[in-house]
Amino acid sequence: MILNLSNATMHVNERLQPLIWLPRRWTRSREFLDWNSLDKTFYLLDTFSGIDERFVNDEEKLLGRLEINKKVLDQGGYELDVESVRANFSEWERVRIIKGAVPETLSQVDAEQVAYVHLDMNCAIPELAAAEFFWPRLVPGAFMLFDDYAYFGFKPQTRALNGFAESKGVKILSLPTGQGLLIKPML
DSSP states (O other), rough: HHHHHHHHHHHEEEEEEBBBSSOOOOHHHHHHGGGGOOOOOOEEOOOOSSGGGGGOOHHHHHTTTHHHHHHHTTTTOOOHHHHHHHHTTTSSEEEEEEEEEETTTTGGGSSSSSSEEEESSHHHHHHHHHHHHHHHGGEEEEEEEEEETTTTTTHHHHHHHHHHHHHTTOOOHHHHOOOEEOOOOOO
C-alpha cells in the first residue's frame, strides 16, 4: 500500500478514497508520505452508516450482504461518527471528507486528475459507478484498488468490475490479499 501511495504522489494533485470501511492505515500512510509537504488533496467518501441498501442488488441481497452489514454495524465495525474522522484527519491539510452514499456524492469530487483510487464499498452498484466516474480522471499509470475484488461472496462485484475493465480494454490483477488492482495504461 505504501509503495502504491508513494508512486501516486509523483503523478498528480489528487487522490481519493471512496469507501465504507475506514482503514486506520491511512494515518500511517500520510505520515510516511509527509502529506502536508505535498500539494495534493485527499478525498474520503463514506456513508458513515454502513452500506446504503438502496444500492445493494438482488444477488447481493441473496448472498446476505445486508445481514452482514447489520452484523458489522452492531459489532462497531464501521466508523459512524464523521466528526471523529474529521478530528483524526485534522492534522493534515487538503483532506475533504464527504458524507453520503456513492454514487450520489461523486459530484462533490472536483478533482480533474487522480493518481490513486481505493474502492471498498462492499457492493457492486456504487463501486461500478465510482470506477466509471474516476476512469477518465485517472492519469496514465494511476492505480485503482478494489478491496473486495476476489473475496468469497463478492462475485457480483467481481463480475461488474471485470465488465468495466473489459470495456476499457484492461484487466484487473487479482492479488493474494483478495483485492484487485487496475493500473491505467500509459498513453
